[in-house]
Amino acid sequence: MSALFRGGWLRLYAALYLVFLYLPILLLPIFAFNSSTVIAFPLSSFTTEWFAQLVEVEALHAAVLTSVRIALITAAVSTLLGICAARAAARYRFPGKGGIMGLIMLPLVLPEIIVAVSLLVVFLQLGLQLSSLTVILGHVLICTPFSIAILNSAFQSLDVSLEEAAIDLGENSWGVFRLIVLPLVMPGIISSLLIAFTISMDEFIIAFFLSGSDATLPVYLWGQLRFPQRLPVVMALGTILVSLSILLLILAEWARRRGVRKRGGAETGGFL
Amino acid sequence: MTDLRTSGARRGLALISAPLLYAVLLLAAPMAAILAFSFWTQDYLTIDKSFTLTNYREAFTDPIYRELMIRSLKIAGLVTLVTVLLAFPVAYFISFHVPAGRKSLWIFLVTIPFWTSYLIRVFLWKVILGYNGVLNSGLIGLGLIDEPLTVILYNFNAVVITLAHAFAPFAILPIFVSLERIDRSLLEAAQDLGETRLSAFFRVTLPLAMPGVVAASLIVFIPTIGDYVTPRLVGGPGGLMIANMIQTQFLKLNNAPMGATLAVVAMVIVTIIALIFVALNRRYLRGRS
């Protein structure tokens, strides 16, 4: 009985905690569809005007295109680098492994401002024009550790004897990779692509320092925050962005679970 | 004959070379550059590349820098404390009271907000805590207060609340993982040996969950100390942190060497604190075993 009681209080606390986590996000759609220009209670009437306004802003379209382009390339490159690193970490022993992996994973615990200013200094010294390219270089740096973390579990759960069995049955290394390794880690790859895409789309600091005149969506958004009359439009844009992120995350999680099922493994953990 | 082990090492190195090269060129080299810059000085438009400790002297003596550094440490420390304390019961609940099949759903629910735009989440707190914001207008509408509260925006508290919210999922994950690793029969053994549920929690569960708590603390502390967006949006002049000054030095004052120095000082302090924390935990664990 006491266990039930304890679980009961904890359950209530956990539920409140979830409310605390989600409350701010839930405000987004409420005020995105509210006709008042002031973000405050009581609510006025329902409107889709703020979404309609989004369609008209040229600068926003350019920012969206820039962000999507950056995020796509970042996702592809960081996943590719992630595959190499995760495969090496899971399968091989080599000298300096701990140090090398530590350096590659370092951005995970480094304040982004440090990454941003250090890259800025180097790019300016090299005379590199700040553009989408410099943002991509920065984003790949911070997304690769996440890709590795996701792919690591995929590669680690890959039984070495599966690869040996394929070799034993006559395949060469390329055949083993194509027929066995790739299909089995594919859910991890999809998951990594989606997560890296999401991180790059949402990332602000590095883009703020390195984007030059190619403003990304968060950089554009940052500019809008200064104008109080633009806030409802920002709420509308935020609603779309957050919905999109959540959609991508559900896809990523779905891919990961499918991978677990496909390998016939038991359900464990989640991201990271 | 070929030695498979050295050829394995060769393959591993070949595979790791691309990500390693990337990290060396775009992480190690830039960090080295920042370190070099911190010993140089800005001379109007050019950089004086003669070695000097002037910047460091200034960083430690100028009251503005010191104030910002101390405030950043205070905020990060407070945020870490609040986040970990609030997160532990949730992690405990998910690990010990949620049926196995539902755990990943809970973890997924907890992590989702973390992956949504940080900028928007922080901005939302500005909207919530503002003078005419959601909280004040809501409370006035409910008749609970007559005047808008002013203690909640553009100050130290606002920064702490916002950051604690932003980093909540970060803290839950590592604690959850360490709780999951605890063999449940250990708790049964403790109770069998006469411990109550509560004393078993303090004598078995908590010590075994300590690595997760330490990881959670570090994973919250390190990024918060370098946070830029939150102080700018909700901090006001009394809530600015060291990252804002670094940005100002680089982009507004055009004094990259001073910015670099502040960045290096911040990193060194963070590293020292992290190492002390890890060492304390090691000693604590060794004392237990």
Added chain:
Amino acid sequence: MALISLQGINKYYGDYHALRDINLEIAEGEFFSLLGPSGCGKTTLLRSIAGFEMPENGVLAIDGQDMAGVGPNRRPTNMVFQSYAIFPHLTVAQNVGFGLRKSPMPRADKTRAVEEALEMVGLGGYGPRAAHALSGGQRQRVALARALILKPKVLLLDEPLSALDKKLREQMQTELRRLQRQVGITFILVTHDQEEALIMSDRIAVMFEGAIAQVDTPEGLYLRPNSRKVGEFIGMMNLLPGALRQDGAHLLADIPGLGAVALPRDFLPDGAAPGPMTFGLRPESMSVLFTSSELPTGKFVDGVVEDRAYYGDMTYYEIALQGRQAPVTCSMKNMISRPVLSRGDAIRLAWEPGALIPFAET
């Protein structure tokens, strides 16, 4: 000529000497087992034959061909892995047909070959099923079909039965044996279970610490272990310290507890000298006399039952003897007419001197 011949094979992992000067010949159609405790190098030896490990020196030939530099994918061997290594993302049929991908066989023939292989292992009609949904025993059958479909010269089995429960394991032991006779392919089995090795094999190599201790038939190993270690590893054995002495034309064994006994002249292996020695005696080489009417067939001594373990078909007795500290273990087949003795019962123990196995070490 031997199908597989290993000469002077050595394998090191850093300083660790994993295989020590292995010399071995395995004939065509033989069911051969590598038996030993975990870490004895038996799996390393099997993987060297498969080509997953490259020995530092020595010659490994299969069917007269030197295998140096030949990868696992080009050797006439196929393997059943300990974990079975069933590809979880493929169907049963795709798993079994995996090795046929590059074969020039027409598609229809491949389909037929897969179906035949599945029928051979008793999984006819399972082709379209998802591999990850199979039970342990079914996985093992799929792994067998997948390896045998390529008609290898040698089938390598790495502890294939260790993951199965006791009943299923015993069933698979007979089935594997039947399958081996049916296909006539050389099987090399790695196992740590001496009973399994005895039941299934034509010949067995016992390995300790990277070296082969003895190669013989199951009966040969059981009856004539060449060292105390092999004797102890295979079956149960009483080790009785004693001495051997020459008494004129006779060879006499003095064994405390059992007394002195004359032995045949050829008892000692060539080159061995009389002196202190350990004698091995299997539990079934001794028998408890239940009634005074039973006549002893060999030597006998008086003893007391110190403990017993009842196995259903057999009972194992610990018998305390005069002049010996530790009791000896003796096994008796249970019969309706025979009572099971209890602790403290005084009995008479008969034993056959011819069953003594001499070990030079003390």
